[in-house]
Amino acid sequence: MENNIKKILFVLYGDLSCNSAYHASSLANEMVKLGNECAIAIPANKESVWFQPEHLYEVYLFSDYEELMRWNPDVIHYWTPREVNRVFHEKIKSIAAKVIIHLEDNEINITMNSLGLSHEEVNDSSLEQLKNMPSALSHPVYYKEFIKKANGYTLLIDDLKEFIDQDKPSCVFWPAADNNIFYQNEHIDDEEKRKLGIKSNELTVVYNGNAHNSNYLEVRSLYVAIALLNREGIPVKIIRTGIDYVNFWGNDKSWYSEYEISLGFIERNRIPKIMSLSDIFIQPGRDDTFNKYRFPSKLPEFFSIGKPVILPKTNIGKYLVHKEEAYVLDVADAVSIVEAVKEIVNDKDFYRTLATGARKFYEKNLSWKKNAEKVLEFYNTL
């Protein structure tokens, strides 16, 4: 098939420090390496490009739209149908480009949770909160109109097909980790652990990520599991990076604080080293409307390092072989996590099986280069 697509414009709803930036940036970088011209347009803050480890693409602001029109991309790939993207599309829709919309989550759920609205309220466009909602969210009514304007879609997980125009083509790709900094690392730096105050007999679990409105109950599940393991004779420490935007601990942290080492927000390039200290990786949660439609960005990082991974049977968990590639739980709540951890740490061979299985899964399925090839091929089919 002839490759007519050469110039690709990605449109992000936030600057290059936002959650989604890494995915768009990685894809753009790989496409450039494959001989294409790529650009990423962002609402503001061009300096945020330095948040990305590599940027082989050009960066434009939305206010540079006239320049973008002159550049005349072949594909405009909107990273989510969020309101700021939808409005920007109205400015540049005269460009004769294929329009792709990328979905990475249940957008309405995010809007609902962010604004504290019920299902009924979120569909009432006369509601005051929706009239003044932040443009970095998807408008529950307008986003559907925007979705229909696409020629095709890319999706982070196949369940997101529910939200697209069923008559139009879609392409699913799973995000990978940054191979420059995440790699298989069986070695655990005991000295580093000691510096953090972790004893040699203490199991370490590293969890990197924020606690926000959509996931705080899962984060709590993990902390409850840590507290329970300690209470039941398995000393464990949790090394935590990220910010708690939500209070998931109740009135008092004393029930877990002695087991936590909180590093707060740390630079991205430090994360792999911290994560390498983990004996096991745990993704709490269950198959619900939040998890079903997302691909937790830390999962590729977990698998890339090559340690046992415990996760629920949702999104990517549905595709993993239980007790070979990961420990897959129907519901990864506190008690289930505790039982799984006990089973893993009490059997060295089993531990080894899961560690090896995780890395093998990563090598086979998670690659930005392969994603770029796949998406380029998809563009050319439109």
Place this chain on the structure above:
Amino acid sequence: MIKIKTKIHTVIKILRRYGLRGFVFAIFNKLRGRTALYGVDDGLREAATVITYEEWIAKNEYNDAELQKQREVLFAYAPKISIVTPLYLTPQKFLVDLLESVCSQTYSNWELCLVDAKNESSIQEIVSSYSVRYNNIRYKKLECNLGISENTNQGLEMTTGAYVIFLDHDDTLSPFALYEVVKALNNKEIDVIYSDLDKITQDGEKRVEPFFKPQWSLEYFRSVMYVGHLLCVKKALLLEINGFDKTYDGVQDFELMLRLSEKTSQVYHIPKILYHWRISESSIAGNINAKSTIDDLQRKAVNAHLLRCQVGGTAVSVGYHRLRIIPNKKSYYPKVSVIVPNKTAPELISKCLQSIYGKTSYPNFEVIIGNSGTTGRKKISSRNVIEVECSKHCNYSEIKNLCAKNSSGEYLVFLNNNTEIVTDNWLEEMLFYAERNDAGAVGALLVYPDMTVQHAGIALGMGGAAGHLMQGFPYEADGYYGSLKCVREVSAVSTACLMIKKRLFFDIDGFNQHYAACYHDVDLCCTLLSAGYKNIINPNAIIKHYESRAGSETYNMVDRYVFLDKFWQLVAQGDRYYNVNLDLQKGNYQIGEQHKKNTFCPIW
């Protein structure tokens, strides 16, 4: 100066914790009138504040704009609702109030079927004046007064709707009553709907004494006519059971509901005030001793119902229109294993055992004591008890599970060692409910040594997790509309005295052994609820519980979060048997205001 210092301190705290971006969001939200960084206690309903009924009405009922919006709603399923009102010596003002309340309904597909057993011209004139404007008002004169049941049945014959609501001639409906009923019908397959109600003064000017009811509770209903008004029934079902039975005039609606409960379990409760019951001397609304034959008729109705249901008990009146079902004598008494964990305060075990053997009238039971690290105690040799030795590291769940494995009874009763039996037929009373097919856990009324209530059922959501209802109430009090006096369904019961079928106990894997000290009973009960079983509190089984009023010193936060982690969805749905409009902080049935979740969180 102090205020400025506090503000500076807050700013520094936010910056340290959330950085510049988080600080910006905090300001953003402050300007929008929201709390920037919220603390959502377990993500559930925040604790309510107690308010007056007037305040509750102002905050919770629809305003004019919302009522107008209701009129414009097009339901996918919009059945005709027939309202049946028998008239007899109806005061004119009452009739006008009734007609006004029906005609102002925001849902329009209704018909009003008036059946007049007295034929007063003044009444006919009033009806005619409304019929001119509303052609869905129908009127029928009866030759004579056939009694309330037959009069109502005559009204039923007039109906053409799919569902029927019964409206007494001196009462009124909320303007959104039919709207709420139809809204419910659009979401579920329902045969019977009932709602909350309040009372109106004689002049109809003031609304007082709301009754916020639980979700459908058959056991509670067998003891007290809590369903009352508003009652809406699928017409086909009413016809199937031949409507009202004149044998029970005076309690005809109570008896009707008993027969309906035998036909369907699709009974739905709307937790809104849809009906206003007028206070008058001649009605129970105004005088509980009105209709003096009520008790006898209710008793007969329940006994007939129990016979039809093949439930081996006999209803007796206990005053104030409350009933108690006395278990019949049995030909076979299954063995009951009474399990007493003896971990803390082992010095109390002797007193506990003395009361078990001294008081219990039940003829077939064994006592199993789970000793855990209780060294230095005297061996209990003079009683026919089985002692199971558990490791000193065992928690209560482990002790109880181990004892259960060593039991030979068909039923298990878990009893704290700091208890004393008060009523000698406690096991018969509890077994009567525990042996039902749909029974989960059955609990007893636990009282402090001063005979005030320590436990009368557990409501989910109290204190953000679960808590005891009616603590401190005198044990002989009626409670909230009979809630203390009557057997009723609850979300959970305390394991200080809890009975369960042994087979069922092991089907659900017993007590969750991850709890160190508390919540293992609530966990068990929630597991049973989730599996479709009913948990019941029987206040006729009374146990004295020597527990500190300050609460258990063994409260454990990790246990709390283990429970919430597993059951937060069940807790977030609200307690089925403790109305959403009641205060959850103290669990004493005062009116409370439940706050909605109000959150904002940055998504990057």
